Amino acid sequence: MKSPTKGSRVIDLQSARRARVPLDDGTLLSRIVSVQGEIAQAGLDPHKVVDVVTRRAQELTHATGAVVELLDGDELVYWSASGTVTSQLGMRVKSTRSLSGLCVETGRVLMCNDSETDPRVDIDACRLVGLRSMLVAPLPYGDLLIGVLKVVAPWPNAFHDQDVRTLELLNTLIGAALSHAAHHSSVEAAFNSKVEADRLVAEERDELRRRIRGVIDREAFELAFQPICALDTGTVVGYEALARFSDGRPRPPDRWFDDATRAELGFELEVAVARKAMRSLALLPSNTYLAVNVSPETAASAEIMRLCAGHAAERIVLEITEHSSVDDYLVLAERARLLRAMGVHLAIDDAGAGFSSLRHVLRLEPDLIKLDKSITRNIDKRVRHQSLAAALLTFAHGTSASIVAEGIETAAELATLKELGVPFGQGYYLGRPEPLIPRAAR
Ligand code: C2E
Ligand code: CA
Ligand code: CA
Numbered sequence: 001m002k003s004p005t006k007g008s009r010v011i012d013l014q015s016a017r018r019a020r021v022p023l024d025d026g027t028l029l030s031r032i033v034s035v036q037g038e039i040a041q042a043g044l045d046p047h048k049v050v051d052v053v054t055r056r057a058q059e060l061t062h063a064t065g066a067v068v069e070l071l072d073g074d075e076l077v078y079w080s081a082s083g084t085v086t087s088q089l090g091m092r093v094k095s096t097r098s099l100s101g102l103c104v105e106t107g108r109v110l111m112c113n114d115s116e117t118d119p120r121v122d123i124d125a126c127r128l129v130g131l132r133s134m135l136v137a138p139l140p141y142g143d144l145l146i147g148v149l150k151v152v153a154p155w156p157n158a159f160h161d162q163d164v165r166t167l168e169l170l171n172t173l174i175g176a177a178l179s180h181a182a183h184h185s186s187v188e189a190a191f192n193s194k195v196e197a198d199r200l201v202a203e204e205r206d207e208l209r210r211r212i213r214g215v216i217d218r219e220a221f222e223l224a225f226q227p228i229c230a231l232d233t234g235t236v237v238g239y240e241a242l243a244r245f246s247d248g249r250p251r252p253p254d255r256w257f258d259d260a261t262r263a264e265l266g267f268e269l270e271v272a273v274a275r276k277a278m279r280s281l282a283l284l285p286s287n288t289y290l291a292v293n294v295s296p297e298t299a300a301s302a303e304i305m306r307l308c309a310g311h312a313a314e315r316i317v318l319e320i321t322e323h324s325s326v327d328d329y330l331v332l333a334e335r336a337r338l339l340r341a342m343g344v345h346l347a348i349d350d351a352g353a354g355f356s357s358l359r360h361v362l363r364l365e366p367d368l369i370k371l372d373k374s375i376t377r378n379i380d381k382r383v384r385h386q387s388l389a390a391a392l393l394t395f396a397h398g399t400s401a402s403i404v405a406e407g408i409e410t411a412a413e414l415a416t417l418k419e420l421g422v423p424f425g426q427g428y429y430l431g432r433p434e435p436l437i438p439r440a441a442r
Contacts (some may be wrong), residue, residue, distance in 0.1 A: 021290065028162065031060055032169045049177040050080040053170050059084045060170075061135065061163040063151035068139065069093075069100050070147035070173070085152060088129070097122060100148045103136040105147055109164045110136045131157035139174040148172065151428035197293050199437040211247065212256075216265065216272045222247045223277055224433035225284070228291065228404055228426045231418050236240035238289035238317065240426065241277035242433045257295075269299045271307070280312045283436055291317040291347060300335040305342070314343035317368060321349040323429050329363050336364050347404070351375075353389055361392075366400055368424075375409025376427065380412040389420050 029221040034385040035056045040050035058066035065084035069076040076098065078091040095101030096144045099121050103110045112134040114117045115126035126132070138145045149171050151159065211380050215221060225239040245403045258270040274292045281290050298304055299320050308316050316336035318339065337345055348361050361369055368391055389405070396403050405417045408427030417425055 004274060015084065017230075026034055028060075028166060031056075032166070032173070035060075035170065036173055036324045039173055042177075044095060047080070050174060051082075053174050054080040055082045056169050057149055057151055057167060058080065060166050061151045061159060062153075063135075063158065064153050065131075066149070068147060068149050070139075071095065071104060071145075076104075077176065079147070084129075084131075084154070086386050087329060099134060100136050100150055101150050103138050103436070104145050107138050109138070109168060110134075111164065112136075113159075113160055116156075130154050132156045135159040135167060137164070138170050139169050141178055205263055208259055209265060212265045212269060213258050214261050215245065215247060216268050218246065219272060219276055221273065221276070222435060223273070223280060225280070225436050226426055226433035227431040228424055229430050231414065233404075233423060234290055234430075236285070236431075237289055237424060239284055240291040240319065240433075241273070241280065241293070243273045243293075244431045252341075267298055267301065267303075270294055271301070271303050274304060275299070275307055278307055278316065280436055281311050281315060284313075284315075289315045289317050291318045291319050291346070291351065293321050296320055296332055299346070300332045304418055305335070307344060308344050313339075314345075316343045317350045319347045320364070320366070320368065340367075350406075351392060354431075356422045361395070365402055369396055369401055369403050371405045371422070373427070376405050376413055376417070376425075377409075378413070380410075380416040384422060387415065389422060393421055 006242065030224060031326060035053065038056070039049050042052050053271065054066045057063070065086070066077050067085040067088070068080040070079045071077075072092070074095055075092045076095045078085070078088050078093075078398050081089045093100070099110055099112055102120060110120070112121055114132070115121045115123055115132050131152045131221070133156055134150060135158075136150045139149055141145045149167055150441075151163070151167065153159070170401050222244040222273045224242045224244050226239040226242060228240060229235060230237050243256070245251065245253060246257045253268045257266060257269060258311040260266045270293075277290060277292045278294050283288060294304060295369065299318050304318070308318075310369050315434065318372050339346065345363060345367040346365065347370055348366045348370040349370050351361055351369045352370035371389060371392060375385050375388055377385075379389065389403075393403055395401075404424040404426060405422045406426050408425045408429045410429060413427075414429060
């Protein structure tokens with residue numbers, strides 16, 4: 001005797017079979033378009049997308065069940081299922097022993113009209129789940145075939161040519177939706193990793209800020225003083241204050257200033273160093289000046305003016321070091337005029353090292369031009385370097401400025417600079433940067 005459930009299922013299947021009327025092309029297309037609309041609503045969740053297509057594949061082909069099987073190694077996994085196949089969700093079958101495996105291998109839609117007579121299918125397995133017809137279409141993803149979309153029915157000859165096209169179209173939709181979801185997730189991953197990178201950069205900057213703030217607050221740096229000499233007599237006329245930081249790893253001072261600028265503490269660090277350097281003025285011979293390195297922004301600040309005003313301003317030389325471009329020459333030139341009126345002297349650092357240093361020279365009419373050590377290097381052998389030094393000398397003459405050659409390391413370099421008429425110089429050959437020895441201790 002048939003159970004009521006089984007009986008009603010048989011009735012359902014028979015009515016489904018009777019209802020089968022092939023759709024015209026226009027209607028089929030409009031149904032596919034409506035599936036696409038549903039896919040769009042499913043969003044970027046691949047499970048939802050595949051579930052929509054599985055359900056609709058069953059409906060449009062008048063099948064009793066549908067399944068999307070995805071390749072996993074040499075097996076196919078029932079990834080999404082509807083109708084009579086729902087209970088088999090998650091099942092794994094060896095792809096070599098199934099019509100689905102053959103479909104992936106050949107890349108072609110395969111139709112089985114009757115499992116009882118088709119040698120390609122496992123007859124026992126079909127009997128077990130009660131199906132006679134199958135239509136299997138390969139599921140493309142990019143250039144790959146990643147599985148199949150299969151519809152099934154418990155009677156023979158259930159599917160038509162139109163169903164082949166339906167499954168092909170639906171599979172194209174799945175492939176596109178999966179690609180879209182994957183692209184989105186890779187974009188999202190890239191986005192997330194950028195957010196993470198930005199967070200790390202921000203954390204690093206915070207850490208850097210803390211460290212540099214500590215250095216500023218504790219004045220945790222030393223100063224070295226390098227003599228600047230009159231080249232004809234060898235007399236020391238001034239000293240350049242150079243910052244020395246000893247926080248863990250030894251790093252050149254310009255790196256420290258670069259870091260401080262990144263941490264938005266460049267100005268404060270420069271001012272802190274200048275403040276400490278100016279306190280040393282009293283320890284230097286009274287007939288010498290003190291050269292302090294500052295960026296154009298610091299040179300133009302009210303803070304540096306206050307500092308200079310609190311010391312013997314006429315013994316202070318501000319060496320304007322170019323690390324960033326000057327945004328407003330008018331402000332800087334005006335500040336330079338005020339500083340000069342106080343007796344402060346201005347020097348342009350690293351002249352000849354780059355375009356902007358020469359631009360500073362023209363715009364700011366400095367008292368001193370410091371010839372960069374790259375020009376001094378081997379000047380005895382390099383005619384072009386000699387020409388540049390000579391040109392700057394002529395310019396300096398015309399603007400009543402003076403020249404200091406930096407980085408003199410050899411007697412030959414010194415001799416050539418003297419011959420050219422460079423009045424002042426600095427470098428390891430004349431004296432290295434040294435900590436200041438208090439007068440009383442000499
Ligand atoms: P700079 O102002 O051009 O300083 C001259 C650099 O050349 C110094 O390096 C000095 O030690 C080095 N030097 C001196 N004589 C010779 C030489 O004969 N041969 C060679 N090869 N090098 C020589 P240092 O002390 O490492 O400073 C590097 C840069 O760091 C400075 O270049 C300056 O731009 C910056 N800096 C140093 N101290 C301060 C400071 O207190 N404030 C500011 N804003 N910048 C500073
Ligand atoms: Ca300098
Ligand atoms: Ca320099």
